[in-house]
Amino acid sequence: MTKALISIDYTYDFVADDGKLTAGKPAQAIEEAIAAITQKAYGDGDYIFFAIDGHDEGDEFHPETKLFPPHNIKGTSGRDLYGKLADVYEKIKDNSRVFWMDKRHYSAFSGTDLDIRLRERRVTTVVLTGVLTDICVLHTAIDAYNLGYDIEIPAAAVASLTKENHQFALGHFQNVLGAKVIE
Ligand code: ZN
Numbered sequence: 001m002t003k004a005l006i007s008i009d010y011t012y013d014f015v016a017d018d019g020k021l022t023a024g025k026p027a028q029a030i031e032e033a034i035a036a037i038t039q040k041a042y043g044d045g046d047y048i049f050f051a052i053d054g055h056d057e058g059d060e061f062h063p064e065t066k067l068f069p070p071h072n073i074k075g076t077s078g079r080d081l082y083g084k085l086a087d088v089y090e091k092i093k094d095n096s097r098v099f100w101m102d103k104r105h106y107s108a109f110s111g112t113d114l115d116i117r118l119r120e121r122r123v124t125t126v127v128l129t130g131v132l133t134d135i136c137v138l139h140t141a142i143d144a145y146n147l148g149y150d151i152e153i154p155a156a157a158v159a160s161l162t163k164e165n166h167q168f169a170l171g172h173f174q175n176v177l178g179a180k181v182i183e
Contacts (some may be wrong), residue, residue, distance in 0.1 A: 008130030
């Protein structure tokens with residue numbers, strides 16, 4: 001079984017107190033876990049894909065413009081990885097098993113070549129980490145399900161704005177998408 005860890009949107013804008021679209025404290029609470037799980041996956045020889053929201057300033061055609069304040073604008077520090085995950089990324093980024101992908105939509109698969117790269121490497125299992133559990137992680141999980149991947153979610157390495165939304169998504173991963181939620 002070949003695995004890839006998909007690291008979703010754990011950036012300054014989504015995590016820091018003064019981030020532009022922050023989940024705040026619940027997102028900050030997973031800092032240690034997401035860094036440790038990423039480091040461990042790397043040590044285990046897994047592929048690591050950082051799939052990170054990248055928006056153009058003032059993009060009137062983007063559907064999120066109507067829904068959210070501007071966030072993760074290309075060329076801004078809001079797109080920098082937050083906290084200890086940034087340190088892990090700095091250490092591993094030059095390895096050929098580590099990828100950075102700009103994404104445009106919630107799902108890491110939408111408009112990216114993630115699926116092609118996973119298939120080239122015979123990846124069968126994706127491990128999803130990051131924020132928000134019920135938005136970008138959930139949409140990525142749904143696409144992974146439709147594309148036939150096995151899905152694992154380490155519960156300690158995903159977070160959302162509210163406990164209710166987080167719990168809903170964890171239940172959906174497990175009961176509807178057949179994912180293995182690892183407590
Ligand atoms: Zn966005």
